[in-house]
Each structure stands twice: as C-alpha cells, then as structure tokens.
Amino acid sequence: xxxxxxxxxxxxxxxxxxxxxxxxxxxxxxxxxxxxxxxxxxxxxxxxxxxxxxxxxxxxxxxxxxxxxxxxxxxxxxxxxxxxxxxxxxxxxxxxxxxxxxxxxxxxxxxxxxxxxxxxxxxxxxxxxxxxxxxxxxxxxxxxxxxxxxxxxxxxxxxxxxxxxxxxxxxxxxxxxxxxxxxxxxxxxxxxxxxxxxxxxxxxxxxxxxxxxxxxxxxxxxxxxxxxxxxxxxxxxxxxxxxxxxxxxxxxxxxxxxxxxxxxxxxxxxxxxxxxxxxxxxxxxxxxxxxxxxxxxxxxxxxxxxxxxxxxxxxxxxxxxxxxxxxxxxxxxxxxxxxxxxxxxxxxxxxxxxxxxxxxxxxxxxxxxxxxxxxxxxxxxxxxxxxxxxxxxxxxxxxxxxxxxxxxxxxxxxxxxxxxxxxxxxxxxxxxxxxxxxxxxxxxxxxxxxxxxxxxxxxxxxxxxxxxxxxxxxxxxx
Numbered sequence: 001x002x003x004x005x006x007x008x009x010x011x012x013x014x015x016x017x018x019x020x021x022x023x024x025x026x027x028x029x030x031x032x033x034x035x036x037x038x039x040x041x042x043x044x045x046x047x048x049x050x051x052x053x054x055x056x057x058x059x060x061x062x063x064x065x066x067x068x069x070x071x072x073x074x075x076x077x078x079x080x081x082x083x084x085x086x087x088x089x090x091x092x093x094x095x096x097x098x099x100x101x102x103x104x105x106x107x108x109x110x111x112x113x114x115x116x117x118x119x120x121x122x123x124x125x126x127x128x129x130x131x132x133x134x135x136x137x138x139x140x141x142x143x144x145x146x147x148x149x150x151x152x153x154x155x156x157x158x159x160x161x162x163x164x165x166x167x168x169x170x171x172x173x174x175x176x177x178x179x180x181x182x183x184x185x186x187x188x189x190x191x192x193x194x195x196x197x198x199x200x201x202x203x204x205x206x207x208x209x210x211x212x213x214x215x216x217x218x219x220x221x222x223x224x225x226x227x228x229x230x231x232x233x234x235x236x237x238x239x240x241x242x243x244x245x246x247x248x249x250x251x252x253x254x255x256x257x258x259x260x261x262x263x264x265x266x267x268x269x270x271x272x273x274x275x276x277x278x279x280x281x282x283x284x285x286x287x288x289x290x291x292x293x294x295x296x297x298x299x300x301x302x303x304x305x306x307x308x309x310x311x312x313x314x315x316x317x318x319x320x321x322x323x324x325x326x327x328x329x330x331x332x333x334x335x336x337x338x339x340x341x342x343x344x345x346x347x348x349x350x351x352x353x354x355x356x357x358x359x360x361x362x363x364x365x366x367x368x369x370x371x372x373x374x375x376x377x378x379x380x381x382x383x384x385x386x387x388x389x390x391x392x393x394x395x396x397x398x399x400x401x402x403x404x405x406x407x408x409x410x411x412x413x414x415x416x417x418x419x420x421x422x423x424x425x426x427x428x429x430x431x432x433x434x435x436x437x438x439x440x441x442x443x444x445x446x447x448x449x450x451x452x453x454x455x456x457x458x459x460x461x462x463x464x465x466x467x468x469x470x471x472x473x474x475x476x477x478x
Contacts, residue, residue: 075458115449149234
C-alpha cells in the first residue's frame, strides 16, 4: 500500500472542525437552488405554513421542504423515504437544509398540500428564463406523451375489458363443470380432494363474477364509462407502435424551439390530443409574453375549432391535416384535387367543371357549405370521381383558416423536422429520470404537482447547462 494514494485514518480528530460550507464548491448546483428559493415570495405563491402558529410544536419552513424536493428531482430522487435518508447522509443536502432532516411523512405531505403553489414555482422559473432572454424565438412546439400511473392494467376496467374478462370466467366455469360431470360418470372415480379443488375454483370464479358486476355498476355511472381502482383519475390510453395501451396520464408540453426549455405543461387524463392545442398555445403565449407566437404540432392536434381559436388569439399554427378520407385508396380523386376560387365562391374539379354553392347546413356544431356541378352525370371521368350522381364537396365556413395553415406548411416544410428535434428530447429525458414507474402519486392534483417538480428540475438543469451555475446564481441575486 506504500505506492498508492492513502486516505486519512477514520479515527483521526482535528483541532479545528471543518466548516460544512467548505465542502460545497462556489459553482455547485445546490447554491443555485438556494439562490432561487430565496428569491421566491412563498406567501404570495400560496404555500401553506409560511406564517407559524403561536402554539404547538414548531413546523418546518416551506422553503426548506421545497429545496429538498428541487434537489431530489434534479438528482433523480423522487421518493419521500429516499429523500429522508439523503438528508441524513448527503453533504449537499445537509448544506442546503442546514442539517434539517424532516421525516418522510412531512416531506410527502408538503407536496400533497401545496400542489398549486408548486405549479406557480414552476411558472416563476419560466418567467426567470424569459428575463434572462433564453427564449430568443417566438416559436414553440406542442406535443403530448403518455406517462404510466401507479394503477395496474388489471385494476382498470373499460367496456371491452369487462366483456373479455366475463367471457374468460364463463369459459373457465363451463370447463370446470364439465370436469365435474365427467368425474361423476367415470367408473374409475376421482379423488375427493380433486373434486373439492374443482368446486373451490368454481366458487372463487363465481365470487369474481359478483365483484365484476359491482365494478360494472360503478363503471356505468362514470362519465367516460371507465373505472380505475388504485388511482381513480388514471385512464387506459392507447400507445403508438405497440398495439397495446397503458393506464396513465397524457402529459402536454410546449417546448421552446431554441433551447428546448419547457414553457408550459399540463397533465390530463384524456387519451387524445385533439382538444389540447388552443389551451397549450394560450399558456405558452402567456408564459412568453409575446404578441405573436408560432406553434408547431403533429397531426394528432388537427381540429378546426382549436386552430381557429389560435388564429383569433394571433397564434400562427403549423399542424398537418390527417389523411382520413378513403377516396384516394378507392382510386377516386382526393379532395385536394378540387381547387377553390374564393372570388367566385366555387370549386373547379380535375375535369375543369365549376362546382357552385348549393346549400348550407349545420353538422356537429359547424356551418358547412355544399358544392357540386350539374355536369357530373355526363362527365367522361366520373368513374374516377364518385359512385353517386354528383361529387359533392363540403366546405367549413372557416375553411380559409385551415387553408392558411396548409399554405404555411407548404412554404416551410422543415418545421415538422424541427418539431421532432425539439419536443422529443424533453419527453425522453423526463421519462429516463422518472424511471419505469413514472408517477408515484395518485389523483390528478397530486400528479400535476409531481409533474411540475419534474419540469422545474428539467428547466433548472437546462438553464445551468446553458448559462453555467455561477452566472445563473448571479442573475438570480441581481
């Protein structure tokens, strides 16, 4: 051991004990956490317990518990029990909390009781990034991703699952009853133990039928005809590429296209994205404080009313239209082959015929205009257009807004490549940090608070990577 670097003896004492501050470098990230929390108006943000009670046992200040959670999520430590252990052995956390060590129940209750305030802290950091001019471009990318809940798939019930489970139980009961009948007519006989075992199986299955019937009655009363037993707010959602689904939440994010910072986020238990575009775009616009915003999203967000709401708020969208028409697959001319002439309020078909306005009606809350040509019955290429008497084209009263979106996409097709490069990175990073279980909390308010902590930690680390811990600390204290 003489030729190796040697440590000090564990029992060696020192005349002057070392200061805890000496173990923390000047550019250590924990100093950035300290500086950020100290700048917050916790009372104004809505944290409970800022003003101590005059009687009873003294409580922990919300600032100390908030620092613990921010540090934990920056270092992939989300469990309250693990955070309690870290406060007892982690030098950085000892420095950050001034050697305080709350128990895990106190740590968990802080997140449960201050969900809205934690979301406000996340918004405060986005506002700080805006003051530091980290959002250099007025363009964000919106996307959603499914995150697992603590609810197992076997504890989630939909109409299809209930039907499939009941059929499986009925088949099993019939099979066991058949085995009992065969044993009664078998001359060799069957042991009483085997017969009793079959009867026990049948009894357990009948009890399961009664339990499922009670769950089915509960499911019928649910607004979306779905029940989750462990986390009542979690929902079964389809996932792309695997043909199966998961029980979880749909997390929406709006990501800055320049530095990939998460500008706004929302946790929903709706399995699709069609109704989320305007909501997320407005949140991003408010967070950035810009008068004009460009928003990019995939075709899953395409909905006329959502795009119209964005346009009316001076938010320019880039959303491709999904290919839902079957005309192309059947060999007929697609709708895009019909050119609209706004000055005439008419369409021109591939044969050069003019389709004029015929009538208007309301469908699904939208005013639709119908167009067709009287020349359709005698058209030489009608077999490539329609099986009916006339090829009818329907146009939404605000179709011009959707046409403008398609025109922008035609001029700037590279924005869809930018979408993949921008928004997939934060989701991949967050899921890697959260691990295979994803969310640890239950119910939508708790999951919202947990997601806000993850987003805050992600933005915090991105800002430190862009500016460096030292300049970020100086900017916070300025």
